[in-house]
Amino acid sequence: MNIAIVGTGYVGLVSGTCFAEMGATVTCVDVDANKINKLKVGEMPIYEPGLEELVKRNVSYGRLNFTTNLTEVLDDVEVVFSAVGTPPDEDGSADLKYVLAVAHQFGQSINKYTILVTKSTVPVGTARKVKAVIQEELDKRGADISFDVASNPEFLKEGAAIKDFMSPDRVVVGIESKKAEEVMTKLYQPFLLQNFRVIFMDIPSAEMTKYAANAMLATRISFMNDIANLCERVGANVDHVRKGIGADVRIGQKFLYAGCGYGGSCFPKDVKALVHTGIENGYHMEVIEAVERVNDRQKSIVYDKLTRLMGDVKGKTIAMLGLAFKPDTDDMREAPALVVIDKLLKDGAIVRVFDPIAMLECKRRIGEVVTYTENLYDCADGADALLLMTEWRQFRLPTWNVIQKVMTDKYIVDGRNIWNRAELEELGFSYTRIGEK
Numbered sequence: 001m002n003i004a005i006v007g008t009g010y011v012g013l014v015s016g017t018c019f020a021e022m023g024a025t026v027t028c029v030d031v032d033a034n035k036i037n038k039l040k041v042g043e044m045p046i047y048e049p050g051l052e053e054l055v056k057r058n059v060s061y062g063r064l065n066f067t068t069n070l071t072e073v074l075d076d077v078e079v080v081f082s083a084v085g086t087p088p089d090e091d092g093s094a095d096l097k098y099v100l101a102v103a104h105q106f107g108q109s110i111n112k113y114t115i116l117v118t119k120s121t122v123p124v125g126t127a128r129k130v131k132a133v134i135q136e137e138l139d140k141r142g143a144d145i146s147f148d149v150a151s152n153p154e155f156l157k158e159g160a161a162i163k164d165f166m167s168p169d170r171v172v173v174g175i176e177s178k179k180a181e182e183v184m185t186k187l188y189q190p191f192l193l194q195n196f197r198v199i200f201m202d203i204p205s206a207e208m209t210k211y212a213a214n215a216m217l218a219t220r221i222s223f224m225n226d227i228a229n230l231c232e233r234v235g236a237n238v239d240h241v242r243k244g245i246g247a248d249v250r251i252g253q254k255f256l257y258a259g260c261g262y263g264g265s266c267f268p269k270d271v272k273a274l275v276h277t278g279i280e281n282g283y284h285m286e287v288i289e290a291v292e293r294v295n296d297r298q299k300s301i302v303y304d305k306l307t308r309l310m311g312d313v314k315g316k317t318i319a320m321l322g323l324a325f326k327p328d329t330d331d332m333r334e335a336p337a338l339v340v341i342d343k344l345l346k347d348g349a350i351v352r353v354f355d356p357i358a359m360l361e362c363k364r365r366i367g368e369v370v371t372y373t374e375n376l377y378d379c380a381d382g383a384d385a386l387l388l389m390t391e392w393r394q395f396r397l398p399t400w401n402v403i404q405k406v407m408t409d410k411y412i413v414d415g416r417n418i419w420n421r422a423e424l425e426e427l428g429f430s431y432t433r434i435g436e437k
């Protein structure tokens, strides 16, 4: 099957590559010529484990192609997926300008029945707008061409994107026609041969499912962060509490880790957008608003704990491990590290940072206001305090004796609860973590 994916970012590139891996012929389209040119010579615009190998393989088989020109591929494809960005507007609502730009281009250029599937996360009612835009463009041309729109929200996680896409828990598809259902079934069958977990529904429900899923996951995290902060005050252990509640199958174990707040391109913006959808429809989403407030507070917790532990940070050297919003990605959108760096610099601290993958991205965002170091030990060198912001695997088992020798003072704030208090205190460190003093 020939398909096009518009928007070659985290979602578009991964989806396109995975469809190609299953044998489809895929053209990935992006307006960013720099990105497309890089991909044409095998350079990845993002870091995602396993992606480079898969892209190269499918390019070499001729199943994966890249272009900046959607119009020239439309005659050859049955389906166009739209996976462009939907960033938050100033009022928190999802900005649909990229999604609608794709719809305009689609309407201006199709010459035969084609399906436009929105993969981007978009508020309920967007498909209706997309459909109207396409029809408006067709009417302008006087073209009598039938088309379908569908909604296929994406649930992959960065850092595990290939695995999530290749074997999804479920695929949600909103459709309005039997034809669209058949085509989408054909496309997803190869991923779900043993157990066909495609859930078909009407389009508004599919659009809402995506926001409800992200809001539910964000709620679990804020809930656990609230519980952790209370555990700290009452002397309970949040890790024990997590295990204790997660063992109840009705609750489950995943996404219950307290930490320094959720970041990334999606939870923060999707929670905001859902609150906004509520406002637009005269409904107050109280739970979700609280989820956002708790998270905003939590993003400063490492800084708050540090200043409680060591007092004023003016003139102190602070080493920060981890910049990305989670391990296995270079993405720093809404990363808690950015909030903490900002606070430290405002207070006059000297900040040294290290991240295995996200250093270039950090430089691009904040420039040379912090010192970029070579590795964990170099980062700790001369530091008064060490902060952990992202739980990369390589940070789990450091040689503490070396760190102890190179650090000037001995404060540690573990924002992801991965280190052992007893071991560190024995070495003379003052240690604190989420949910504990």
Ligand SMILES: NC(=O)C1=CN([C@@H]2O[C@H](COP(=O)(O)OP(=O)(O)OC[C@H]3O[C@@H](n4cnc5c(N)ncnc54)[C@H](O)[C@@H]3O)[C@@H](O)[C@H]2O)C=CC1
Pocket (backbone or CB within 6 Å): 006, 007, 008, 009, 010, 011, 012, 029, 030, 031, 032, 035, 083, 084, 085, 086, 098, 101, 102, 119, 120, 121, 122, 154, 155, 156, 157, 158, 265, 266
């Ligand atoms: N990043 C993630 O893990 C996930 C993202 N999503 C959703 O998927 C959507 C895309 O997100 P990302 O891939 O992270 O965004 P991204 O920012 O990495 O990529 C979007 C791409 O679209 C391109 N683009 C914009 N307008 C275009 C146009 N008119 N024609 C062609 N290309 C155009 C941009 O140049 C960019 O390369 C968003 O709605 C997001 O909420 C959903 C699930 C997971």
Ligand SMILES: O=C(O)[C@H]1O[C@H](OP(=O)(O)OP(=O)(O)OC[C@H]2O[C@@H](n3ccc(=O)[nH]c3=O)[C@H](O)[C@@H]2O)[C@H](O)[C@@H](O)[C@@H]1O
Pocket (backbone or CB within 6 Å): 121, 154, 155, 156, 157, 158, 159, 214, 217, 221, 254, 255, 256, 257, 258, 259, 260, 261, 262, 263, 264, 265, 266, 267, 325, 326
């Ligand atoms: O819509 C999206 O873009 C995606 O958003 C999230 O995926 P992602 O943001 O890539 O990463 P997560 O693994 O969900 O982590 C998000 C944030 O929550 C934090 N988190 C996660 C889990 C947890 O228990 N505790 C916790 O603090 C992480 O550190 C990270 O900052 C969802 O998990 C995906 O299903 C969804 O497709």
